[in-house]
Amino acid sequence: MNGSDFEARVSAVGERARAGGVDAVLATPGPDLRYLIGYDAVPLERLTCLVVRADDTPLLVVPRLEVLAAQASPAGALPIEILTWGEHDDPFALVSTLLAEARSVALDNHMWAEKVLRLRDAMPGTDLSLAGAIISSLRMRKDDDEIASLLDAGAAIDAVHAQVADMLQPGRTERQVGAQIADAILGTGHVRVDFVIVGSGPNGASPHHEVSDRVIETGDIVVVDIGGTMPDGYCSDCTRTYAVGSPPPDFVREYAVLQGAQAAAVSSVRAGVTCESIDAAARDVLTEAGLGDLFIHRTGHGIGLETHEDPYIVAGNDLVLAAGMAFSVEPGFYVEGRYGARIEDIVIATDDGVIVANNRSHDLVVVS
Ligand code: ZN
Ligand code: ZN
Numbered sequence: 001m002n003g004s005d006f007e008a009r010v011s012a013v014g015e016r017a018r019a020g021g022v023d024a025v026l027a028t029p030g031p032d033l034r035y036l037i038g039y040d041a042v043p044l045e046r047l048t049c050l051v052v053r054a055d056d057t058p059l060l061v062v063p064r065l066e067v068l069a070a071q072a073s074p075a076g077a078l079p080i081e082i083l084t085w086g087e088h089d090d091p092f093a094l095v096s097t098l099l100a101e102a103r104s105v106a107l108d109n110h111m112w113a114e115k116v117l118r119l120r121d122a123m124p125g126t127d128l129s130l131a132g133a134i135i136s137s138l139r140m141r142k143d144d145d146e147i148a149s150l151l152d153a154g155a156a157i158d159a160v161h162a163q164v165a166d167m168l169q170p171g172r173t174e175r176q177v178g179a180q181i182a183d184a185i186l187g188t189g190h191v192r193v194d195f196v197i198v199g200s201g202p203n204g205a206s207p208h209h210e211v212s213d214r215v216i217e218t219g220d221i222v223v224v225d226i227g228g229t230m231p232d233g234y235c236s237d238c239t240r241t242y243a244v245g246s247p248p249p250d251f252v253r254e255y256a257v258l259q260g261a262q263a264a265a266v267s268s269v270r271a272g273v274t275c276e277s278i279d280a281a282a283r284d285v286l287t288e289a290g291l292g293d294l295f296i297h298r299t300g301h302g303i304g305l306e307t308h309e310d311p312y313i314v315a316g317n318d319l320v321l322a323a324g325m326a327f328s329v330e331p332g333f334y335v336e337g338r339y340g341a342r343i344e345d346i347v348i349a350t351d352d353g354v355i356v357a358n359n360r361s362h363d364l365v366v367v368s
Contacts, residue, residue: 001038001145001232003077009036009138010050010058010080016134018054023102025052025131026095028115031305032108032135034233038074041066047091047115050080051098059083059098061091092122099123106131136310140302141324147348147355149234150303150326154346154357156188157236160226161360168242168367170218174198178211181226190228194235194307197225200244204340207297207332218245221339223332227307235307237328238358239344242365252364254291254333255341259362261285261331262343265299269329269347269354275317282331283315294333302327303346321349326357 013036017025027033027050029041037060041048046063048070053059057079062070064084070076083098085091096119099105105123107116109132120128142150163184167177178196185193199209200216204223216222222244227237241255265282279299286295300313303326311319313327325348332342345358 001074003074005143005145006037006074006078010052010078012138013052013134014054014058016137017052017106020134022104022106022129022131022134023054024099025106025108025134026050026111026119027052027108027131027135028111030108030110031233031309032110032131032139035135035139035305037078037080039070040073040233041069043112045114047085047095049091049095051095053099053102057081061085061095061098063091090122092118095119096122099126102126104129106134108132108135139304140310141322142304142326142348143324146234146304147324147326149230149232150346150348151355151357152189153230153234153236154238154359156190156230157185157226157228157238158358158360159188160184161224161238161240164224164240165242165365165367168216168222168244170216170244173213173215174200174203174211175213177216181224185226185228189230190236191231192229194227194229194237195225197223197239199223199225199340201339202337205334205336205338207334207340207342216244219248220244221247221251221341223340223342225342225344233305235303235305237303237307237344237346238360239330239332239342240360240362240365241341241343242367244367247364247366251339251341254289255364257286257289257291258331258333258341258343261295262329262345262362265329265331266345266347266354266356269321269349271321271323271325271349271351273321275311275313275319275321276315278313278321278329279315279317282329286331286333291333294335295331296334297332300328300330323349323351325349
């Protein structure tokens, strides 16, 4: 990402705001701010706020004690005026002065409620709305640098999965394995561990189980779904399913169906098809084999600077995929009291197909 990329993003937000009758878009620390100007500010109580005006230059409001951090970020090299406020100033009054003529202002979707309400009090005559639609339509389509970042993140989490089979020894607890996986996530280039799911035996039937003190036993199926954040802010997310010892024969049959479902969904990805058609491609395979009722979640979610972002791969989402859209394809099946299974890769739609960011085998990994 270089300065001209950020400038283009900010001006695109201004254009979209103008087209939508919005006078300004405000973004506080979080993924939208980082996406727009490269400033990875820590969300704190003091107000830091990017002000993108539809008909004027953009401004960045920062607390005086954080101005050096703002200037040191990529934002410091952009043609964006930085306005500081001191410990005894009211930054919300400052923002309302900057937007004195504004009738309609859109706020980034992750802004803290505390700041939303103080902005509302400072601008009582202004209509406030969510900026999600304006910003996410940009964030959804990854440029070449972002695609490279997601491929790096995919390779890093693949390198963790390469170590997982050795960690899954009978007699160890999910928590012990999870701690070792967390170390490996950091050891493979991530700067943050976002989540570690080690769902052994019946715990695998809960898709968002994390870890517990359950001891892994011979005969267990183990769902391992892990992800972290890379230094440039882009996220990884990948699931593989492991068997400790010989898996039950009915599970082996079901898992083969799941492999087919995941492959069918990935091979249906390309620009021009709808999000819900990708969900259907996976779901139809499971349903035909009598497993549809066990696939209890959507097929996937967008990924980028957040692990879960637009677009969502779910029935009812008729959004048409465009080249550069990145998301997970992660069908699963879940049998309460026994086991679960899931296969998850991150993919990027292209004009004529798909790029897959995770490249470890989908075969059940049998730990002997
Ligand atoms: Zn996942
Ligand atoms: Zn996921």
